[in-house]
Amino acid sequence: xxxxxxxxxxxxxxxxxxxxxxxxxxxxxxxxxxxxxxxxxxxxxxxxxxxxxxxxxxxxxxxxxxxxxxxxxxxxxxxxxxxxxxxxxxxxxxxxxxxxxxxxxxxxxxxxxxxxxxxxxxxxxxxxxxxxxxxxxxxxxxxxxxxxxxxxxxxxxxxxxxxxxxxxxxxxxxxxxxxxxxxxxxxxxxxxxxxxxxxxxxxxxxxxxxxxxxxxxxxxxxxxxxxxxx
Numbered sequence: 001x002x003x004x005x006x007x008x009x010x011x012x013x014x015x016x017x018x019x020x021x022x023x024x025x026x027x028x029x030x031x032x033x034x035x036x037x038x039x040x041x042x043x044x045x046x047x048x049x050x051x052x053x054x055x056x057x058x059x060x061x062x063x064x065x066x067x068x069x070x071x072x073x074x075x076x077x078x079x080x081x082x083x084x085x086x087x088x089x090x091x092x093x094x095x096x097x098x099x100x101x102x103x104x105x106x107x108x109x110x111x112x113x114x115x116x117x118x119x120x121x122x123x124x125x126x127x128x129x130x131x132x133x134x135x136x137x138x139x140x141x142x143x144x145x146x147x148x149x150x151x152x153x154x155x156x157x158x159x160x161x162x163x164x165x166x167x168x169x170x171x172x173x174x175x176x177x178x179x180x181x182x183x184x185x186x187x188x189x190x191x192x193x194x195x196x197x198x199x200x201x202x203x204x205x206x207x208x209x210x211x212x213x214x215x216x217x218x219x220x221x222x223x224x225x226x227x228x229x230x
Contacts (some may be wrong), residue, residue: 006172010219020212023038027208031156031201035140039199043138046194059194066159066188071113071166079106102173108221109169113162115220116213120161120206124153133196140199157198160189160206168214 009016047050082103086092092099130142131154144152167185171178188205192198198206 006131006215006218009215010222013050015221016215020215023208023212027205029038029203034201034204035199039132039140039201040138042193042200043132043140043196046196047065047138055194056205059191062188063159063191066163066174066192068113068117068158068162070149070163072110075106075113078102082106091169091207096197105169105173106217109165111221112169112214112217113218114166116117116165116210117158118212120156120158120209123156123205123209124158127154127155129199129202132193132195132199138196138199149216154207155202156199156209157192157202157206160185160198161210163188164207164210165214166210167210190226 009019046055048146079102082101082105086099088098125148126145127148128143130139130143130144130152131150132138132140135142136153163185167181170181187206189203192203193200211218
């Protein structure tokens, strides 16, 4: 999505609502299709000895790129640097709009990670889907709702939510590289299937939560700005 469209979406409640409904319904539909047609077979494919030997070690390294703590730190450091450090650097003083942009972006990024993370964990707790590695045949239809054990927190994928929050916010900060962020995020999501921590349907809806949570967070922060609270 072109960057200017983000601004148009979050400033128009009706347009934003229609867009979010479309994204959520499409993602949920794709997740359901994946559950019935691809989840078990794809997990089974990545369980083959020759495939495991080829991809698993690399996927295990790459999958940690989706850990949220890296990006919480990045968001806070960006906000702090733009708020306190950059205004004191003489070479940056001629660019007050850029400094203010990254101050707001850093805080928006933090809130987006926090909000989408809360949504993800509520879904995980409510659905209680068993992770693929818990059964030898990768049964995708085992659910134990309202459990706190991480083995039953497969749907939706937290790593996918995080990395798609990152992709959304990076597309806003660095729009010329937006062609890179989504394919990169999709690759990190796929590693969750390779290492058998998630099914395909989990990462599809996790990506949706990351994107939707980012838009909701930006909308909320925009309202706070208009009310003089930010």
